[in-house]
Structure formats: C-alpha cells, structure tokens
Amino acid sequence: GAVVSQHPSRVICKSGTSVKIECRSLDFQATTMFWYRQFPKQSLMLMATSNEGSKATYEQGVEKDKFLINHASLTLSTLTVTSAHPEDSSFYICSASSSGGPPQFFGPGTRLTVL
Amino acid sequence: QKEVEQDPGPLSVPEGAIVSLNCTYSNSAFQYFMWYRQYSRKGPELLMYTYSSGNKEDGRFTAQVDKSSKYISLFIRDSQPSDSATYLCAMSAGVGGGGGNKLTFGTGTQLKVEL
Numbered sequence: 001g002a003v004v005s006q007h008p009s010r011v012i013c014k015s016g017t018s019v020k021i022e023c024r025s026l027d028f029q030a031t032t033m034f035w036y037r038q039f040p041k042q043s044l045m046l047m048a049t050s051n052e053g054s055k056a057t058y059e060q061g062v063e064k065d066k067f068l069i070n071h072a073s074l075t076l077s078t079l080t081v082t083s084a085h086p087e088d089s090s091f092y093i094c095s096a097s098s099s100g101g102p103p104q105f106f107g108p109g110t111r112l113t114v115l
Numbered sequence: 116q117k118e119v120e121q122d123p124g125p126l127s128v129p130e131g132a133i134v135s136l137n138c139t140y141s142n143s144a145f146q147y148f149m150w151y152r153q154y155s156r157k158g159p160e161l162l163m164y165t166y167s168s169g170n171k172e173d174g175r176f177t178a179q180v181d182k183s184s185k186y187i188s189l190f191i192r193d194s195q196p197s198d199s200a201t202y203l204c205a206m207s208a209g210v211g212g213g214g215g216n217k218l219t220f221g222t223g224t225q226l227k228v229e230l
Binding site: 046106108 | 149156159160203205207209218220
C-alpha cells in the first residue's frame with residue numbers, strides 16, 4: 001500500500017515553455033501533498049504544501065507564479081513549471097500523506113531538463 | 116546549528132556487517148521519526164516510522180528513538196549490496212506540535228555495502 005506515482009519520469013523542454021508534472025496517490029486518499037526539489041547530492045528542499053481544494057502554501061523564496069500547484073482531488077496534484085529556464089532543471093519529487101499527518105510517501109520523481 | 120544533523124558519509128562496509136546510522140536533532144517538539152532510503156535518481160522510500168521514543172523492528176531493520184538525548188538510530192543487520200543507497204532521517208512535530216505535516220530532513224548518509 002501507500003503508492004505514489006509521478007508522470008512523466010523525465011522531461012526535456014525548451015527554454016520558455018511550460019511543463020506539467022502529475023502526482024497521484026494510487027491506493028489512498030491524500031489529504032495533503034507536498035512538492036520538493038532536489039539538487040545532486042543534496043537533501044530534499046520543500047517547495048510547497050497543498051491541501052485538497054485549497055490554495056497551496058509556498059515556502060519562502062519559491063515563486064508561486066512560476067510553480068503553479070493544483071490539488072483538485074484527494075488523489076491528484078499537479079505542478080506546472082511556467083516559462084521554464086535552464087536554472088529550473090532539477091529533480092522534482094512529490095509526496096502525499098493521509099489523515100493530515102506523517103509519514104509522507106514519496107513518488108519516484110521527475111527529472112526536468114530545460115535546454 | 117542545523118535542526119537535524121546527520122553524518123553524510125560515505126560509509127563503506129563489507130557485506131553481512133551491521134550498519135548503524137544516526138541523527139541528532141535540536142527541536143524538542145519533534146515526535147514523529149522516519150527513515151527513508153533513496154537510490155540514485157529515485158524518490159525516497161519509507162523504511163521505518165516511529166512515534167515518540169522506543170524501538171521498532173522490521174526484518175533486518177531496527178529503528179531506535181531516544182527523545183531524552185534527541186538521538187535516533189537505524190540499524191541494518193546482515194547488510195547486502197542492495198542496501199547501498201542514501202539513507203535520510205526525517206522528523207516532524209505533527210499538527211499538534213505546531214509543525215503541521217512538514218518534515219525536517221537530515222542531509223542523508225551515503226552507504227555502500229561491498230562484496
């Protein structure tokens with residue numbers, strides 16, 4: 001149980017385009033979903049927290065107009081990187097929790113490369 | 116001082132060895148403790164989850180929490196080459212502790228189990 005999927009697993013795009021990443025909880029209802037970013041050999045950096053049906057809460061320094069998060073249902077959250085630039089290239093990972101508490105279950109991650 | 120301290124390693128052990136991984140923390144509000152395993156280019160996988168102090172065993176893995184010392188450990192018995200990965204400790208105060216559902220991560224310890 002507690003399986004989280006992400007799609008796509010890898011995406012390459014041109015600078016200036018937008019990219020959407022989907023995160024799904026497959027066998028449980030996710031009250032809260034989280035989006036992280038991870039640079040090579042570093043730990044995870046929380047970008048934002050989203051609760052189903054509510055606006056996402058962004059961490060300090062994360063541009064909410066650039067990283068659009070939608071959590072429309074208890075099993076799906078999306079992250080859209082708008083007008084992507086090479087510095088947005090990174091490994092993006094989502095996680096989900098049920099019942100509003102720990103632990104969090106992570107997706108397999110999406111590697112974004114912006115050319 | 117970081118909220119959570121974890122030796123980054125790398126830690127290299129022979130196959131069959133007992134591995135001890137540790138984290139210390141400073142926030143006394145933490146009451147949920149997790150260990151995640153992360154393979155290269157993959158999302159973190161939940162290994163152990165404990166609430167408050169005590170021990171928990173699952174197969175070859177044992178998690179220990181000592182809240183009085185603000186110290187947590189993960190022991191891996193009969194280590195295998197497939198255990199080679201980065202191990203992340205993570206903690207949360209939980210909603211009741213004022214931390215919401217956010218996790219605070221250690222930097223991760225890179226483990227290599229050699230044949």
